Amino acid sequence: MSQKEGNYATEQRGRIRQNIIDAIAETMDLYGATHSSGQLYGIMFFEDRPMTLDEMKIRMNMSKSNMSYAVRSLVESQMVKKLEEKQERKELYAAEVDFFLAFQNFFTLKLQREINVMTESISKALPELTELILDQHISDQERNLALQDLYKLRHGQTYYEWLQQFVNALKRGEYFKDFSSPIDC
Amino acid sequence: MSQKEGNYATEQRGRIRQNIIDAIAETMDLYGATHSSGQLYGIMFFEDRPMTLDEMKIRMNMSKSNMSYAVRSLVESQMVKKLEEKQERKELYAAEVDFFLAFQNFFTLKLQREINVMTESISKALPELTELILDQHISDQERNLALQDLYKLRHGQTYYEWLQQFVNALKRGEYFKDFSSPIDC
DNA sequence: ATTAGTGTACAATATTTTTTGTACGGAATG
DNA sequence: CATTCCGTACAAAAAATATTGTACACTAAT
Known part of the structure; x- marks a missing residue:
């Protein structure tokens, strides 16, 4: 029994x-x-x-x-x-049994990868787009379209600057302040 | 030409x-x-x-x-x-062309879904585990194993309470404070 | 009401991803 | 140094997922 x-x-x-x-x-x-x-x-x-x-x-x-x-x-x-x-x-x-650490590790890594991929591709695109806009041969219409794209990429750039700061803060554990993680180090 | x-x-x-x-x-x-x-x-x-x-x-x-x-x-x-x-x-x-809003929407939604799935399943498991631990028929060894699981779930519960606060703050736009989103509303 | 045309459910197909089996390089053991 | 045995690369097989075509319900116009 x-x-x-x-x-x-x-x-x-x-x-x-x-x-x-x-x-x-x-x-x-x-x-x-x-x-x-x-x-x-x-x-x-x-x-x-x-x-x-x-x-x-x-x-x-x-x-x-x-x-x-x-x-x-x-x-x-x-x-x-x-x-x-x-x-x-x-x-x-x-x-990793500490969920706080798992969260920190996982998102730090994923978001950083996103930042790297996107900032690299935006950094490549911006000068090309600028070049195109400065080209004297293109029509006003084309120039305006290119300018619109440029603004979008600038917005992206601003966003990824913010996201980098967000990731840095996450790395430093800023967002865990109130709740203490089991492993405090 | x-x-x-x-x-x-x-x-x-x-x-x-x-x-x-x-x-x-x-x-x-x-x-x-x-x-x-x-x-x-x-x-x-x-x-x-x-x-x-x-x-x-x-x-x-x-x-x-x-x-x-x-x-x-x-x-x-x-x-x-x-x-x-x-x-x-x-x-x-x-x-949604505003990356800040896209981030907010996307992660709010995903993390909330995670919270719901996990808290529901933890809430179901905790009383069952408690029941098992209080059962007078089980061996000390079994009780200790169940206790270990209980501690893990309690840790999970604490984590998801934190994550809920995190999501709430994200919803309120707390993390965007420094950087203003193109659409301020 | 009738008609025209949009969006979607669903089954069939195509593609991608996951899983397995096998073979092999290399590290630990004697 | 020889031997054993672990972990992984790689190709083949299996499973899951994405995509298409078709049919149909439903909305909007006539």
Whole structure:
């Protein structure tokens, strides 16, 4: 009977966990993560010790190859950290369990990538557009159209300057002031 | 010759625009938008007047059916607004050209959805977990495992309370204080 | 009312993305 | 130094997603 009850508890805890894991996966889907990555993060979130690829493979019931791929994407978005030490030759991975840090890491990275892509392309476009506007051969109509585009890009530039400041503040933890993160450092 | 020069200008402007549009699409890819939606938003961003489905179809060289689908996803994420009035029976859509507002709309919506999904699932899980912990039949080991999960969920709850405040502040435009948005209202 | 024409649902198709299996380079072990 | 075994690259297969075509409901004009 004690055995039976033990199983009940384990199963019940498994069900409760799975609901949360599904919610996490659904949530991560929103930001472009694959469903598998989301599930994997959910599993690692509840696991209190670092995991190896083989463990993930078993828990996710998927190929090791795919786990390698999934965990890499999580490491890249800094939702998971690769540990320095190994366990019997196997590399160890641990989820970032502090949601505040996960938020900070994830959005800092994504927004910074956006800023880089957009500012680079705007920086290239602005002189080209200016050149076009200054060209004496083009018609007034063409010049006006080009000018409209120029204003749009200038607006974009202003926006990305703001976004850079926003990201910097996020990096510094400004927005977490009121709520203290479990890990204060 | 003036004709020829005019074509040059139009084509050059088209090339410059296309680079920016590609960058926008790449950027929106990061947040889970489809590539087509990203391209479509880019086109609409540069277009200064509202567009109809047929115009989109031509500009994107895609089926009207698909444009209907793509524009709906943009309207849902509030990157594009459906106008009240029609033009010769056709519905009109206009891009949100203010990047500050687009940011505000987009993230307010996505983060709020995340908050709703997660808080609902955490709210369901907490009493179940508490029930399990209070169960007199389970072993100490099981109880401790359930307790660990409980702490994780409580941490999640704290995080989502913070995130809700963050979203509220974003809605109120707190983070735009220093930079004034083109449309101040 | 009748007609014309728009937007969308839905099934079929095309394309992209994810997943797997396998093979191999390279690091840890003896 | 040889051997074992881990992690990943890569091609093939499977699954998911995006796109199209068609049909139809519904709105707007006649």
